[in-house]
Amino acid sequence: MSASTIAVVGGGIVGLAVAREITRRFPDVGVTVLEKEDRVAAHQTGHNSGVVHAGIYYRPGSLKAELCARGRVLLRDYCAEHALPYDECGKLVVAVDPTEMGRFDALERTAADNGVPGLRRISREQIGEIEPHATGLAALHSPHTAITDYVAIARRMAQEVVAAGGEVLLSTAVTDVHRSGRGSRLQVVTDRGEVHHVDQVVLCAGLQSDRLGRRVDGEREPRIVPFRGEYLRVTPAKQDLVRGMVYPVPDPRYPFLGVHFTRRTGGGLEVGPNAVLALDREGYGVRPHVRLGDAAATLAHPGFWRMARTHWRTGVREVRGSLSTRAYLRDAQRYVPAIGPEDVERAGAGVRAQAVARDGALLDDFAIVAGAGVTSVRNAPSPAATSSLAIAAYVVDRMVW
Structure with missing residues (x-):
């Protein structure tokens, strides 16, 4: 492995999980996270429902289904290890109208194919036993769907990156990424007038992923x-x-x-x-x-x-x-x-x-594109937070060194 310095663009939970994964696998590699806000988890990570999904919804065999299942377990164990909030309060997916029953049956099959732990179909009467004030014709009960604090998790990941010798630079927006002359190194330009010379870049820019990705690889879609x-x-x-x-x-x-x-x-x-x-x-x-x-x-x-x-x-x-x-x-x-x-x-x-x-x-599934020196997370909607640790392993496995 020839790379010695890596820039991760984006200080949300996915970017921080990737940076953490790199420091754990390659202790001698220099890792710098570049985040344009004055804090980590300022965007999608800090403005979601806090749900840890169990994999009910995702097309069997898709990247979402695979990484959600793996990520939930990794996230649960991570929260236990670091004494972070994690409450398996459970979820009911409720059908309230006969016209929904076809979709409900299909959803049950999808959840079963994805191996959602503890999932069971319950009746109208059983709904009231779990949620006394809820009503419906039938429901899927997922007892291991949980809630957590993703901002606290992201902050802890940032602390781990720094403790491992990496950097988390806040208030540092990346304005451009390009090749350094004819060499293989990359220049990461920021709005602070800094130029970071690195061997690898991982783009985890979330809401700005298309704009930043286009500057790097010229791809306008999606x-x-x-x-x-x-x-x-x-x-x-x-x-x-x-x-x-x-x-x-x-x-x-x-x-x-x-x-x-x-x-x-x-x-x-x-x-x-x-x-x-x-x-x-x-x-x-x-x-x-x-x-x-x-x-x-x-x-x-x-x-x-x-x-x-x-x-x-x-x-x-x-x-x-x-x-x-x-x-x-x-x-x-x-x-x-x-x-x-x-x-x-x-x-x-x-x-x-x-x-x-x-x-x-x-686009429903995760989209992660790896090329020479640049790995771009182009689509990472929910359950990206649930899947973050598994996404990180997937990204690092596929980086082209």
């Missing part, structure tokens, strides 16, 4: 189309009405799981997220925000318009829920009727980096 996921916080008087998690049966046409109820490790209960087109890739406020460059990039992509023509009805419904708490709760109350609009308040939001192909297809 393009990131950001989706904003808004959360509602259940007020203290009703937050104990859900013991773990209550999810709908997802629509297989979309890589989103639908609005659900999720407990948080720090206490409390949230409803969400929805999936609304984001016009700011980093807009996490309670209300949507427009960043002209991001909006223009989305609207200029042919794949966006092809996707929009196919799924506009769903988009209208999601926007309606974004504008009205009552409309947002209308679907959620089908699963937990006792929690209504008067029992919630607007909380924060996350933004999901969803890769969209030029033909308008929503």
Whole structure:
């Protein structure tokens, strides 16, 4: 192995897991993580539901299915080793309408093929035994689906990288990556006027993965189309009405799981997220925000318009829920009727980096491209946080030295 210095671009949980994996395998290699924010886990890692997925949803044989199953176990053990929050409060995926039963049966087969531990199908009466305030015709119970604190995990990984001799440089945005003359080394240019000369670069740029990847390899596709996921916080008087998690049966046409109820490790209960087109890739406020460059990039992509023509009805419904708490709760109350609009308040939001192909297809699986000197994580949506330690091993296995 000839490389002696590696730059990892992105200080989210995937980037930090990759950096940690490199330091563990190759103690003599210099590793530098470059993060544009003043803290790690500032973007997708710090704005999600905190769920550790058990692998119910993912196409058997896909990279998602493989790395989620492996990653869940690695993450569970990591949290135990470092005394980090990890609560197997369990999940119910509930069918509430007879028209959902075909999708429900297919989901059960997918989960079984993926070897989801402890999964069982339960009846209407059994739903009440697990979640007394939930209703439905039938449910899949996943007892080993858990919740955790991904920001705390990311911070611990960053500490490990530094303890192993690596660097985590904050407030350092990468503006360009290019070859050093005719040599094999790479130059990583930052907005601080620094140039890092390295042998390998790993791009884990999340919401900016398409832009940075294009600068490195010239590939314009797939393009990131950001989706904003808004959360509602259940007020203290009703937050104990859900013991773990209550999810709908997802629509297989979309890589989103639908609005659900999720407990948080720090206490409390949230409803969400929805999936609304984001016009700011980093807009996490309670209300949507427009960043002209991001909006223009989305609207200029042919794949966006092809996707929009196919799924506009769903988009209208999601926007309606974004504008009205009552409309947002209308679907959620089908699963937990006792929690209504008067029992919630607007909380924060996350933004999901969803890769969209030029033909308008929503890319569902992880996409990791390895070339000479550069490895690019081009699509890593949920369950990337669950899978982060397994993704890291996969990336390092395939780096071209």
